[in-house]
Amino acid sequence: MAEKHYGMVIDLDKCTGCQACAVACKMENNVDLGVFWERVYRMGPIGTYPDALEMFYFPNQCMHCENPSCISVCPTKATYQTDDGVVLVDANLCFGCQYCIWACPYEARTLNPNTKTVEKCILCVHRLEKGEQPMCAYTCTTGCRVAGDLNDPDSRVSQILKDNEDRAYRVHPEFGNKPSVVYLLPRKGAETLCRSIGR
Amino acid sequence: MQIHWPLVISTVCQRVGLGLFICAFVGQVYAGSPVPLSVMAWITLALLAVGGIASVFHLQRPQRFFNAFSNLKSHLTQEALITPFLGVALLVCALNGTLFDLGVATAFVGAVTAILAGAFLVCTGLAYQMGSRPAWNTPFVLVLFLLTALEAGAIGVAVLWLAAAGLVPTMFVVIALVSTVVCVIVQAAYVVRMRSVGYGVNVDVMEEPYRGPFVTWLAAGAVVPVVCLALVFVVPSAAVALAAVAWAASAVGIAAWTVLFFKGARKVKMFPMYPVDLNLDM
Ligand code: SF4
Ligand code: SF4
Numbered sequence: 001m002a003e004k005h006y007g008m009v010i011d012l013d014k015c016t017g018c019q020a021c022a023v024a025c026k027m028e029n030n031v032d033l034g035v036f037w038e039r040v041y042r043m044g045p046i047g048t049y050p051d052a053l054e055m056f057y058f059p060n061q062c063m064h065c066e067n068p069s070c071i072s073v074c075p076t077k078a079t080y081q082t083d084d085g086v087v088l089v090d091a092n093l094c095f096g097c098q099y100c101i102w103a104c105p106y107e108a109r110t111l112n113p114n115t116k117t118v119e120k121c122i123l124c125v126h127r128l129e130k131g132e133q134p135m136c137a138y139t140c141t142t143g144c145r146v147a148g149d150l151n152d153p154d155s156r157v158s159q160i161l162k163d164n165e166d167r168a169y170r171v172h173p174e175f176g177n178k179p180s181v182v183y184l185l186p187r188k189g190a191e192t193l194c195r196s197i198g199r
Numbered sequence: 200m201q202i203h204w205p206l207v208i209s210t211v212c213q214r215v216g217l218g219l220f221i222c223a224f225v226g227q228v229y230a231g232s233p234v235p236l237s238v239m240a241w242i243t244l245a246l247l248a249v250g251g252i253a254s255v256f257h258l259q260r261p262q263r264f265f266n267a268f269s270n271l272k273s274h275l276t277q278e279a280l281i282t283p284f285l286g287v288a289l290l291v292c293a294l295n296g297t298l299f300d301l302g303v304a305t306a307f308v309g310a311v312t313a314i315l316a317g318a319f320l321v322c323t324g325l326a327y328q329m330g331s332r333p334a335w336n337t338p339f340v341l342v343l344f345l346l347t348a349l350e351a352g353a354i355g356v357a358v359l360w361l362a363a364a365g366l367v368p369t370m371f372v373v374i375a376l377v378s379t380v381v382c383v384i385v386q387a388a389y390v391v392r393m394r395s396v397g398y399g400v401n402v403d404v405m406e407e408p409y410r411g412p413f414v415t416w417l418a419a420g421a422v423v424p425v426v427c428l429a430l431v432f433v434v435p436s437a438a439v440a441l442a443a444v445a446w447a448a449s450a451v452g453i454a455a456w457t458v459l460f461f462k463g464a465r466k467v468k469m470f471p472m473y474p475v476d477l478n479l480d481m
Contacts, residue, residue, distance in 0.1 A: 043473040069331060075275035076266035093266050096259025099275060102200070105331035105467055116259035169381060171469055175330050192472045 005066075005085040007150040007158050007180030008130055008137070010059055013142065013167075014144035014189050017057035021145065023134035025061075028124065028135035035110045037061060037121040038136055046187030046192065050118060056186045059145070060110035060123040061136070062087060063171070070100040070109065078117075085150075085180055086125050091117045105175045114133060123147065160184075200333070206459045209250035213323060214344065216246030217316040218290070218352025224313040226356050226371060228306065230344050233364035236309055239356075240292035243316075247286070269323050274326035281319045288312035333396035333462040335387040339389045346382040347456070348477035351449045353378050354424065357431075358442040365439075369432075372442075376428040379449065383421040386456060393463050398472025402463040412459040420452020 017040050025031060025038040044055035061066065064087050071087065072081050078093035079100055089100075094117040101109045101118060109120045124134030128147065137145035146158035161168055167184040185194060223239035226232055255261045267279040297402040301308055323353050324344030330336045353375035362369040390413070393402040428443035431438045447478045468475060 041469070041475050043470055043475060046473060060469065069329070072270075072272050073275070073326075073329070074265070075270050075273040077267075077269040078266070093263070093269075095261070095266055097257065097267075097275065098203075098259075099273075099326070103329050103331050104463070106469075107466060111259065136466075165413065172467065183460035193470050196472060 003083060003151065005151045005180065006123055006125075006147065006152045007064060007085070007182065008123070008134070008145060008147040009157050009164075009168075009182050009184060011144040011160075011164075011184040012056050012058065012190070013184060014142040015040070015057040015059060016142055018141050019140050020141050021059055021124060024135045024139035025121070029122065030125075031119070032112055032114050035112050035119055037110075037119065037178075039107075043190070043193075054189050054192055056189045058183075059136075060107065061181070062104075062123070063106050063177065063181040064121075064123055066178035066180060067101045067176055069105065069175070069177055073099045073103040075099070082125070084125070084128075086123045086128075087120075088122055088125070089118055089120060093114060094118055105172055105177065106179070166199075169199075200461050200466070202458055202461045203257055204282070205462070206251040207454060208253035209257070210323060210344075210457055211450060211454045212246040213320065214348040215351045215355065216243040216454055217320055218249070218348030219243055219246075220292075220352070221313045221316050222349065222356045223354035223359075224309045225391070226360075227309070230368050230371070232360065234356075234359045235296060236305070237293050237296050238285030239359070240289045240312070241457070242355075244286070244289050244293055251282075254446040274322045278319060278322040278326065280314055281322060285315040285319055287310070288315055296443075317345075320344055327460075329468060333398050333400055333467060334393050334402060334460075334463040334465065336396070337389075337392065339385065339392065343382070343385055343389060343398065343456075345387055346378065347453050350378045350382040350424075350455060351446070352374070354428070354442065354446045354449050357428075358439070358446045361439045361442055367438075367442075372428060372431050375442075375445075378420075379424045379428060379445075383425070386420070394458070397471070398467035399468035402465065404459065404463075409459060409462055412455045412462065415455035416452050416459060418452075420450045420456055423448035424452065 003143040013017045019040050019150060021037045022040055029037060031037055041058045042057050042061060045053055047053045064085060068087050071081060076093045076095055078090045079085050096111060096116045098111055109118050112119050127134055134147050138148050146157050146160055150158060152158060164184045169183045169185050170179045185199060206230050220239050220243040223236060227236055268276055270276045288311055291308055295305055324341035326339040327335055355376050357367050357371050390404050395401055402409055424445040427441045
């Protein structure tokens with residue numbers, strides 16, 4: 001069987017923008033004030049009520065790219081990828097050049113002003129290795145997030161992706177990063193986005 | 200993107216210093232030089248020292264500087280690897296003629312130093328050429344790093360030759376003038392390109408916060424050097440002063456350009472078609 005490749009699917013149809021994931025992430029990983037490993041953006045509203053109104057929430061964190069641009073630029077090799085596909089930062093090596101922050105197209109990294117090193121989502125590897133969901137997914141009030149092994153066709157994440165192939169979307173595929181976080185597009189409320197990507 | 204002042208200072212020093220050495224070496228090979236290469240090497244070393252100190256200030260944990268040599272694929276590692284060789288080569292050129300005499304090997308050592316200087320500039324230019332920043336996602340970035348170095352270097356050589364011998368081959372002033380004009384044209388093309396980079400991050404340099412550095416670059420980096428260099432032919436008696444003003448203006452222009460370069464390097468929007476709010480106030 002192929003090696004594990006951890007990833008996540010996020011159903012934008014379910015996300016209500018409650019921010020519980022962002023708070024849970026901070027608590028689980030003891031993320032400093034002013035530093036965010038997880039953010040929830042509001043897209044819209046645009047258009048007019050009732051028929052042409054568009055708005056949805058977009059939870060954003062490190063996409064744990066298969067081909068991460070943050071790794072190739074990092075001069076210290078502080079940023080690295082585990083055999084399971086999770087992209088991590090070794091805070092003992094990082095010297096805070098911030099080059100990776102510039103190179104990441106997904107706004108996933110933050111310079112921690114206290115530790116003076118760069119931080120980002122770690123996909124809660126410590127929980128995944130125990131067979132638990134990352135804290136954001138565990139806490140999500142609508143169950144819109146599911147993490148797991150993308151290489152295992154029987155995993156829940158693979159099943160969800162298989163059942164929702166028509167809505168699966170990796171943000172900015174043209175950058176070639178191959179994100180391991182896959183979004184399921186909203187069925188309603190994101191018509192402009194869907195049109196622009198030919199869906 | 201916010202302006203990283205230490206990087207502005209270090210990249211300006213690199214381009215002015217390394218450009219000067221490369222042009223001085225080429226000038227010496229083809230035209231002989233009233234200014235010894237060792238003088239040029241000292242000036243370059245001084246500028247690189249200022250730039251090096253500035254770039255260390257950019258690092259949040261400078262005490263870990265030696266970690267920079269770890270990733271050969273990173274242009275920053277490549278830059279870090281070239282630095283000691285370049286430093287030693289420049290020092291050898293600087294001491295040549297005083298502490299020792301390299302004799303016939305002088306040209307060879309000069310050539311190696313010039314090649315290392317060029318390689319360093321290429322690595323720096325490539326480091327900034329990245330897909331995640333639409334304004335930087337273009338070969339213009341590297342080309343402009345090299346062209347600005349050529350422009351500042353050619354003007355610098357003209358200034359030092361004029362100051363040392365009172366004259367400079369006409370060809371050299373022409374090269375300085377032409378390289379400045381070419382550089383300005385490519386910079387203008389970069390500005391035009393920034394207007395339509397897409398991803399919701401187009402940059403109009405006539406709007407704030409870009410207007411200030413753009414106007415400064417236009418005045419100091421384009422108008423003043425071109426006018427002063429042209430005037431060298433009209434008022435040869437004031438050639439040294441005119442060339443010196445052109446050199447200083449060119450350095451200020453490169454600094455202003457670099458500020459604009461940073462400001463314009465906006466991060467792509469996830470979905471440019473929607474106004475995006477970060478809901479931290481919810
Ligand atoms: S999202 Fe950014 S930080 Fe995360 S792996 Fe991809 S390039 Fe690196
Ligand atoms: S800030 Fe740290 S992790 Fe990022 S590129 Fe620099 S050394 Fe690597």
